[in-house]
Amino acid sequence: MTSETREMPHTHFFHLFFPITFALLVFLDVQFEISTILNVFIPVWVRLLIGGLFLTCAFFFIAVSHKILFGKTHSPPSQIIKSRIFGHVRNPMYLGILLVFIAVLIMSSSLIGTVYFIGIFLFYDKMARYEERKLEIMFGKEYQEYQKQVPKWIPRFSSPYRSN
Structure with a gap:
């Protein structure tokens, strides 16, 4: 790994592995009605509406x-990019990816998928921590101050930084 690499090793593999295995798991759960008691x-229209809202937010992020x-x-x-969406949440791209998983869970009501999602979230949190350590090394106190001002996962409605 070079000093310019900010991503955790094998990140691209996991960006493929998790969606494929998650989709397969949820599909099988829905087909065989293993844990979809909810x-x-x-009603399906409620699940599709709420899941669609989450999916819209996901693609926006x-x-x-x-x-x-x-x-x-x-x-x-x-x-360090502090303006626009990065002034509201530090990991908007990862948050968007996680919201796609959540949208599928809402639409499918797969409890098995929910358990698997917890593991996915923990791994994405690990990736974010790895990248943030690299950014702390690169940008020092400026990045540490940014971390204090901007939440990691739950976006703030107001940003401490002015948008460009």
Whole structure:
């Protein structure tokens, strides 16, 4: 790993592995009705509506953060981005990915999928911690101050930083 690598090793593998295994697990759970008992109590239209809202938020976080981070260059930024979505939450792209998983869980009501999601969340938290340690090394006190001001996972409605 070079000093410029900010991602945890094998991250790309896990970005493929988790969605594939999660989709397979939830699909099998729904097909065989292993742990989807909540479907009896929650109408499908409610699950689809709420899941759709989560999916919309997920794609917003992913698209906006990707555009801000990489733009047309596809290279990581050389400074801390504190404005726009990054002034509300430190890991908007990972949050968006996690919201996709949550949307599927809401739509399917898969309890087995929920248990698997807990493991996925813990792994994404580990990836975020790894990357944040790298950013602390790169940017020092400025990044530590940013960490104090901006939450890691739950977005704030107001940002301590002005938007550009």
